[in-house]
Amino acid sequence: MLIDFFYSLRGAKLPVSVKEYLTLLEALKAQVIAPSLDEFYFLARMTLVKDEKYFDKFDQAFGAYFHGVTKIDEAAFDVPLDWLKKRLDRDFTPEEKNKIEALGGLDKLMERLKELFEEQQERHEGGSKWIGTGGTSPFGHGGYNPEGIRIGGESSGNRTAVKVWDERAYRDYDDQVEIGTRNIKIALRRLRRFAREGAAEELDLPDTIRSTAANAGWLDLKMVPERHNNVKVLMLLDVGGSMDDHIKRVEELFSAAKAEFKHLEFFYFHNCVYDYLWKNNRRRHGERTPTFDVLHKFTADYKLIFVGDATMSPYEVLQPGGSVEYNNAEAGAVWLRRLADQFPRHAWLNPEPERLWEYRQSISVIRQVLGNRMYGLTMAGLEGAMRALSK
Numbered sequence: 001m002l003i004d005f006f007y008s009l010r011g012a013k014l015p016v017s018v019k020e021y022l023t024l025l026e027a028l029k030a031q032v033i034a035p036s037l038d039e040f041y042f043l044a045r046m047t048l049v050k051d052e053k054y055f056d057k058f059d060q061a062f063g064a065y066f067h068g069v070t071k072i073d074e075a076a077f078d079v080p081l082d083w084l085k086k087r088l089d090r091d092f093t094p095e096e097k098n099k100i101e102a103l104g105g106l107d108k109l110m111e112r113l114k115e116l117f118e119e120q121q122e123r124h125e126g127g128s129k130w131i132g133t134g135g136t137s138p139f140g141h142g143g144y145n146p147e148g149i150r151i152g153g154e155s156s157g158n159r160t161a162v163k164v165w166d167e168r169a170y171r172d173y174d175d176q177v178e179i180g181t182r183n184i185k186i187a188l189r190r191l192r193r194f195a196r197e198g199a200a201e202e203l204d205l206p207d208t209i210r211s212t213a214a215n216a217g218w219l220d221l222k223m224v225p226e227r228h229n230n231v232k233v234l235m236l237l238d239v240g241g242s243m244d245d246h247i248k249r250v251e252e253l254f255s256a257a258k259a260e261f262k263h264l265e266f267f268y269f270h271n272c273v274y275d276y277l278w279k280n281n282r283r284r285h286g287e288r289t290p291t292f293d294v295l296h297k298f299t300a301d302y303k304l305i306f307v308g309d310a311t312m313s314p315y316e317v318l319q320p321g322g323s324v325e326y327n328n329a330e331a332g333a334v335w336l337r338r339l340a341d342q343f344p345r346h347a348w349l350n351p352e353p354e355r356l357w358e359y360r361q362s363i364s365v366i367r368q369v370l371g372n373r374m375y376g377l378t379m380a381g382l383e384g385a386m387r388a389l390s391k
Contacts, residue, residue, distance in 0.1 A: 012061035190386035238308025246351035272332030304343035351377040
């Protein structure tokens with residue numbers, strides 16, 4: 001049975017080796033787990049998957065192979081849909097939202113939060129004052145407020161939090177995603193700039209003909225180095241939070257970029273660029289790259305491409321300490337301007353639908369900082385961005 005499971009993982013394009021498969025068999029033979037499908041899932045993932053970015057693919061392949069082995073009782077979900085939607089989404093009407101006022105700035109929010117920590121003694125739900133859930137208070141999660149601090153829980157989708165107090169785990173974008181369409185690659189090829197590099201391995205037919213003719217018909221082969229695309233690209237990718245809605249398209253773009261550009265460097269950031277970036281989301285707290293190092297390491301001939309939805313509180317762009325995760329010493333706009341000055345050929349690719357841009361204040365601010373070089377993550381947007389980067 002497990003041979004078929006192994007090949008099903010390979011068929012799902014997971015880089016599973018025979019050695020890792022034998023390790024799984026050894027662990028099963030040693031009875032390191034109980035005879036449980038749940039425990040087998042974790043053991044198989046631990047032994048067969050060596051990179052967190054493949055976890056989603058593994059889950060899909062595992063579920064497809066063992067489909068029907070366990071079944072969830074559908075009666076457990078016999079909950080009225082209207083009640084569930086109201087409880088989870090707190091879908092406030094426009095009139096209700098207009099009655100809710102912001103406290104008026106990050107400093108006032110932090111001051112009020114400190115007061116509530118000292119006063120509050122119990123859990124609250126659905127209110128407008130205390131730290132709780134599902135209400136209109138600026139503090140908590142699951143409700144609505146035009147300017148608040150989300151504490152724990154999932155976002156309710158309003159994307160208006162000024163700060164987020166929670167342990168946040170981001171996942172690297174998968175660079176092995178199969179491109180659903182070749183159009184993304186074709187659009188990126190507008191950036192190509194070929195040069196002959198390396199050893200002389202390619203036949204130079206015109207020079208061979210000329211040299212053979214000049215040599216009285218004796219064949220005289222002439223070789224030249226192979227042509228390579230030597231354009232240099234630096235890609236900065238927003239990850240986590242609201243970008244989870246756009247993972248598929250960003251992974252397609254990332255895969256296409258890695259296939260097209262020999263000289264591609266990339267880093268991650270969250271929401272806005274501040275004083276450090278990172279290469280691996282699992283180790284982002286321990287392995288950081290100062291943004292100043294990026295500015296000094298990469299030369300101005302690199303094409304800089306930001307990828308992000310630019311959807312956040314405007315404080316995150318305009319104010320020191322505005323980051324949702326820590327107190328940044330300088331505003332995000334300062335770092336964006338430094339990057340734009342260092343890399344004159346730059347563009348921001350935004351996966352959010354363009355019809356929503358006018359309703360996002362942070363998008364307007366970032367477009368202004370970058371000289372209006374923001375393009376939608378569509379075929380038309382990609383072509384426009386590539387034309388701008390090629391100038």
